[in-house]
Amino acid sequence: MSELKPGRSFVSAQQVAELAGVSRSAVSRTFTDGASVSETTRKKVLEAADKLGYHVNHLARSLIHEDSGIVCLIGADINTPYHSRLIDAITRRLQAISRVAMVINTSGDSASVEAALRQTLNYRANATIVLSGTPPASLINTCINSGQHVILINRDDHLAGPESITVDNTAAAREAFHMLHRAGCRRIAVVSSNAGTPSLVAREQGFEEAAREAGLAVTIARAGPTGYGAGFEAGRLLLSGSDRPDAAFCVTDLLACGFMDAARVEFGMDVPSELCVVGFDDIEQAGWASYQLTTFRQPIDQIADHISALLEREEIGPATGSRACFHAAPVWRRTVRPK
Amino acid sequence: MSELKPGRSFVSAQQVAELAGVSRSAVSRTFTDGASVSETTRKKVLEAADKLGYHVNHLARSLIHEDSGIVCLIGADINTPYHSRLIDAITRRLQAISRVAMVINTSGDSASVEAALRQTLNYRANATIVLSGTPPASLINTCINSGQHVILINRDDHLAGPESITVDNTAAAREAFHMLHRAGCRRIAVVSSNAGTPSLVAREQGFEEAAREAGLAVTIARAGPTGYGAGFEAGRLLLSGSDRPDAAFCVTDLLACGFMDAARVEFGMDVPSELCVVGFDDIEQAGWASYQLTTFRQPIDQIADHISALLEREEIGPATGSRACFHAAPVWRRTVRPK
DNA sequence: GCAGGCGTTGCACAAATGTGCAATCGTCTC
DNA sequence: GAGACGATTGCACATTTGTGCAACGCCTGC
Numbered sequence: 241m242s243e244l245k246p247g248r249s250f251v252s253a254q255q256v257a258e259l260a261g262v263s264r265s266a267v268s269r270t271f272t273d274g275a276s277v278s279e280t281t282r283k284k285v286l287e288a289a290d291k292l293g294y295h296v297n298h299l300a301r302s303l304i305h306e307d308s309g310i311v312c313l314i315g316a317d318i319n320t321p322y323h324s325r326l327i328d329a330i331t332r333r334l335q336a337i338s339r340v341a342m343v344i345n346t347s348g349d350s351a352s353v354e355a356a357l358r359q360t361l362n363y364r365a366n367a368t369i370v371l372s373g374t375p376p377a378s379l380i381n382t383c384i385n386s387g388q389h390v391i392l393i394n395r396d397d398h399l400a401g402p403e404s405i406t407v408d409n410t411a412a413a414r415e416a417f418h419m420l421h422r423a424g425c426r427r428i429a430v431v432s433s434n435a436g437t438p439s440l441v442a443r444e445q446g447f448e449e450a451a452r453e454a455g456l457a458v459t460i461a462r463a464g465p466t467g468y469g470a471g472f473e474a475g476r477l478l479l480s481g482s483d484r485p486d487a488a489f490c491v492t493d494l495l496a497c498g499f500m501d502a503a504r505v506e507f508g509m510d511v512p513s514e515l516c517v518v519g520f521d522d523i524e525q526a527g528w529a530s531y532q533l534t535t536f537r538q539p540i541d542q543i544a545d546h547i548s549a550l551l552e553r554e555e556i557g558p559a560t561g562s563r564a565c566f567h568a569a570p571v572w573r574r575t576v577r578p579k
Numbered sequence: 580m581s582e583l584k585p586g587r588s589f590v591s592a593q594q595v596a597e598l599a600g601v602s603r604s605a606v607s608r609t610f611t612d613g614a615s616v617s618e619t620t621r622k623k624v625l626e627a628a629d630k631l632g633y634h635v636n637h638l639a640r641s642l643i644h645e646d647s648g649i650v651c652l653i654g655a656d657i658n659t660p661y662h663s664r665l666i667d668a669i670t671r672r673l674q675a676i677s678r679v680a681m682v683i684n685t686s687g688d689s690a691s692v693e694a695a696l697r698q699t700l701n702y703r704a705n706a707t708i709v710l711s712g713t714p715p716a717s718l719i720n721t722c723i724n725s726g727q728h729v730i731l732i733n734r735d736d737h738l739a740g741p742e743s744i745t746v747d748n749t750a751a752a753r754e755a756f757h758m759l760h761r762a763g764c765r766r767i768a769v770v771s772s773n774a775g776t777p778s779l780v781a782r783e784q785g786f787e788e789a790a791r792e793a794g795l796a797v798t799i800a801r802a803g804p805t806g807y808g809a810g811f812e813a814g815r816l817l818l819s820g821s822d823r824p825d826a827a828f829c830v831t832d833l834l835a836c837g838f839m840d841a842a843r844v845e846f847g848m849d850v851p852s853e854l855c856v857v858g859f860d861d862i863e864q865a866g867w868a869s870y871q872l873t874t875f876r877q878p879i880d881q882i883a884d885h886i887s888a889l890l891e892r893e894e895i896g897p898a899t900g901s902r903a904c905f906h907a908a909p910v911w912r913r914t915v916r917p918k
Numbered sequence: 919g920c921a922g923g924c925g926t927t928g929c930a931c932a933a934a935t936g937t938g939c940a941a942t943c944g945t946c947t948c
Numbered sequence: 949g950a951g952a953c954g955a956t957t958g959c960a961c962a963t964t965t966g967t968g969c970a971a972c973g974c975c976t977g978c
């Protein structure tokens with residue numbers, strides 16, 4: 241089908257036109273949807289293009305259209321189960337609507353983050369999706385001020401302009417409390433991290449509030465960055481005291497896995513007979529036989545679908561600053577005693 | 580610092596030039612390293628650029644240079660712990676050398692994959708990195724024929740042209756056998772998947788070969804796609820028979836986690852006293868207290884560093900079709916009995 | 919004071935593409 | 949057969965940027 245070209249560089253429409261014996265415009269129109277080309281020249285062009293290995297240069301095309309087709313994903317800790325699943329779902333949706341994802345990893349030092357973000361603006365991304373609460377607000381403002389279409393996921397700070405997609409963390413956290421309370425738990429701990437992400441804070445506060453309404457106080461443990469290690473350490477701290485909690489709400493499944501492992505391995509406790517645990521996110525590991533964690537499911541597919549819809553609608557009108565809020569449904573497994 | 584522009588569209592160098600009262604060339608030179616601009620005009624330009632929120636359009640810049648700064652990552656199952664860590668490491672390195680990653684998810688149906696790949700070529704990516712063995716070889720050939728700089732990771736098929744980075748799967752698998760053999764295991768199973776990826780096949784064969792040399796036969800279980808579920812199912816199949824194996828080499832940590840859980844939860848077996856397990860990859864979960872899996876570490880940082888070096892060297896000369904092979908070192912934890 | 923040289927600047931062209939407009943070609947109808 | 953109409957095609961210009969070349973201005977040295 242295709243042959244190796246002599247030169248190193250890419251093939252241009254001009255070369256295809258010469259080989260096909262038509263004008264460059266004809267080549268351009270062949271690869272433009274809805275343009276007027278006769279069937280015979282179209283065939284000649286496609287043949288020549290295939291022979292030369294021609295591919296339309298989107299960089300040049302984007303110079304003319306406003307639409308570059310690039311959507312930028314900004315996030316930290318992208319190796320986390322929740323984030324990687326989110327990226328998986330979003331990239332798939334993007335490809336389905338002929339967009340392509342550019343990933344900016346903000347885990348590095350903040351100087352490189354700034355540079356990376358600038359890179360993104362430089363590529364005239366069609367939209368910028370902020371995956372987590374971690375990237376600093378100043379970065380997001382830079383995007384907005386540059387006229388970028390910004391979509392925030394699970395970032396409850398109320399900035400004007402960008403569209404936001406959230407999960408009803410507060411409601412879910414309240415429900416989590418009632419699940420544990422109904423199971424008879426009274427000495428309840430909240431396992432969180434020192435990340436201070438808006439959505440994590442909302443979960444902490446929602447839970448605490450519901451507990452207060454029920455006349456209970458909760459102790460909060462924050463033993464490091466969000467992850468397995470911090471959960472394990474929090475378990476060590478909370479369970480070594482004299483009055484052990486009989487339940488824990490972990491604001492993240494990773495924290496929950498760490499916490500459960502500390503309870504079982506370090507203290508020989510049984511879950512759920514001695515200790516009930518509720519997590520959040522419903523990462524894959526929550527369903528593993530070793531954990532069977534009762535948790536709340538992040539509606540990742542719904543989020544991805546919504547993003548897809550927002551981007552498709554963008555072709556027509558400008559961003560509207562809409563806000564979508566999805567429900568996180570409980571997933572009952574085996575870390576909460578049945579009532 | 581920056582103001583909201585009236586128009587919707589991006590700011591061009593022309594507008595900055597007009598505001599600064601200089602020629603467009605001066606603006607261009609201000610943002611080009613090593614170009615000759617006086618300090619006074621440079622300052623004027625930077626001021627105007629900041630006021631308007633100007634960012635150099637890399638798409639246009641890439642029309643002139645060969646270098647688009649875009650590096651494309653192609654992979655399937657990118658939500659897998661191993662792949663997401665790889666993506667994390669690579670994106671970070673890329674940003675450090677002023678490149679940006681474009682992620683193509685090949686998990687969808689093959690039609691959309693083809694379309695996505697075409698997209699990539701369209702963006703004149705600087706290089707294409709193939710993360711897994713799953714993308715079909717025809718796609719890779721399309722890349723190569725289009726003059727792309729292709730880097731294959733852990734893909735042992737011997738294509739001419741692309742540079743390849745591999746892990747010495749065979750040696751590690753052989754070592755895995757000897758670890759189990761030395762621990763006294765004699766009825767050894769290999770837990771694999773039906774993916775048929777070259778690196779997975781190499782691990783199977785390396786292990787089997789070492790076993791044959793030691794006069795042992797191994798049984799291979801392939802119970803589905805590579806992942807926790809297939810490992811669990813393989814455990815169910817292997818351990819329900821009359822002569823249970825006393826050890827298993829799982830060609831992936833995810834398989835190992837599923838296998839271990841099946842052994843413990845479904846059959847109440849103890850690891851490692853009744854059953855020794857060795858995995859591969861050293862994903863984060865392998866170090867969790869519930870597993871403490873003895874495994875082989877994928878040298879992800881070395882791989883990422885090597886990619887970074889290849890790309891930086893590319894600026895000077897063309898690709899050389901080099902092959903790098905890294906060692907996967909054993910990580911001793913607690914799923915193999917000490918000798 | 920003048921010539922030479924150096925640093926800076928602007929013009930114009932290059933890169934690859936999409937598209938409006940006019941010209942051309944073919945076909946259909948009367 | 950001729951006119952008209954519709955489909956198709958090519959020209960030229962647009963998008964944004966980098967850069968060679970020539971000109972310009974300023975400073976220095978004689």
